[in-house]
Amino acid sequence: MKRSASLWIVFLMVLSLVPAAKFASALYGTKVIDGNLGDWGTLDLVAKDKLGYGVDGGNLSSLYVSYDDQYLYIALEANNKANWGMAYGIGIDVDPDSGNGYTGTSDAWGRSISFSGNYAIDYELYTWWDDSQAKPTVEGQENVAFLPWVGDHWEYKTIGEVGGSFGWSGDSSVGLKTLEIKIPWNAIGGKTNKIAVIVWVTGGEGSAVDALPESSVVKDNPNEWGDTDYFTDLAEIYIVPKTIDGDLSDWAGYEVVGVSNLDGPDGADLDKLYVSYDEQYLYVAITTNNTASWGVVYGFGFDGACLVSPPVI
Known part of the structure; x- marks a missing residue:
């Protein structure tokens, strides 16, 4: 139990150190064509x-x-x-x-x-x-x-x-x-x-x-x-919605919004965070560099006030 708790804290620390991507809108979204x-x-x-x-x-x-x-x-x-x-x-x-x-x-x-x-x-x-x-x-x-x-x-x-x-x-x-x-x-x-x-x-x-x-x-x-x-x-x-199957081949490099620069524990080592959305869904994906299978919890946090044009979650 102690190890599970400590891993959860480590996981949160890694996420907090991922470079944050502040964005006005993601790939799907209407633009105002004015040169700005x-x-x-x-x-x-x-x-x-x-x-x-x-x-x-x-x-x-x-x-x-x-x-x-x-x-x-x-x-x-x-x-x-x-x-x-x-x-x-x-x-x-x-x-x-x-x-x-x-x-x-x-x-x-x-x-x-x-x-x-x-x-x-x-x-x-x-x-x-x-x-x-x-x-x-x-x-x-x-x-x-x-x-x-x-x-x-x-x-x-x-x-x-x-x-x-x-x-x-x-x-x-x-x-x-x-x-x-x-x-x-x-x-x-x-x-x-x-x-x-x-x-x-x-x-x-x-x-x-x-x-x-x-x-x-x-x-x-x-x-x-x-x-x-x-x-x-x-x-x-x-252009099509993401296929939710664990295969990230339909995700693109520009959808990477954070990369961990930490060398995490063997069974809780985050690699990349991906974000995308379309007119219906918000999509989030992660990859890891795990070299061991541990019982850990993966958590995602969302601040809805920072999302300008995605659909309601």
């Missing part, structure tokens, strides 16, 4: 700059993805130090691992960008940051292009023409700061089980100089502006 990313949270963050790639006028820092029943939401954040004319592209693979989609060497805006591995892009979105107007443009007008791959060519539309919208922030000193876009599910073939997303920044021609998720292909050539980049790493996002 204050309503995007930790669980919406699917890729972040850690390696310091990019250039002064094209430096991506964060990629966010969220969704609700009607829309897919994508946002990017840049950490630019200069106001350059640059193209920002987003690729969406609605059926990863299928091989369906674009895999050529000249993408929707003629940049030397391609995809391989498990990914072939079905839709691209593009905008040109016009440094003279200090705003995102398509053919000189404030806009974002929506570009479906239809088997042998790209179709050219704007995001508004398919029922979506965009918001942004930026200025004439540092260029683009944020860009957020909402895309109707029916514009990309309907709500699917899983999608893959990538964002990149490039110039008036040539290849990418930065991308999220991070990829070494943006730094693999002394003439990086002029080579061809083949992206093989995209952020995969599960």
Whole structure:
């Protein structure tokens, strides 16, 4: 009995030392498209700059993805130090691992960008940051292009023409700061089980100089502006509810909200804490590093006041 009590105390101590993830909302949730990313949270963050790639006028820092029943939401954040004319592209693979989609060497805006591995892009979105107007443009007008791959060519539309919208922030000193876009599910073939997303920044021609998720292909050539980049790493996002079966293969890395940095007891050694939710349920999962089977109690605590948009528990 004494050992059980002490293990419960140790378990609580480990949880208390897990880095807390303060979030406004998780993966499922409607976003306000206004260029302000204050309503995007930790669980919406699917890729972040850690390696310091990019250039002064094209430096991506964060990629966010969220969704609700009607829309897919994508946002990017840049950490630019200069106001350059640059193209920002987003690729969406609605059926990863299928091989369906674009895999050529000249993408929707003629940049030397391609995809391989498990990914072939079905839709691209593009905008040109016009440094003279200090705003995102398509053919000189404030806009974002929506570009479906239809088997042998790209179709050219704007995001508004398919029922979506965009918001942004930026200025004439540092260029683009944020860009957020909402895309109707029916514009990309309907709500699917899983999608893959990538964002990149490039110039008036040539290849990418930065991308999220991070990829070494943006730094693999002394003439990086002029080579061809083949992206093989995209952020995969599960749209369907979690399957509660003890198998965490349908959980993604961005759903990890805490990692224990303690070496716990053999039979009570926590590893990771996962959190996600959809329109009906809050999902919580843990993994352990246990090397022994002990009789211990695993507890979860919830502060409902800190949850902005999840359903009632």
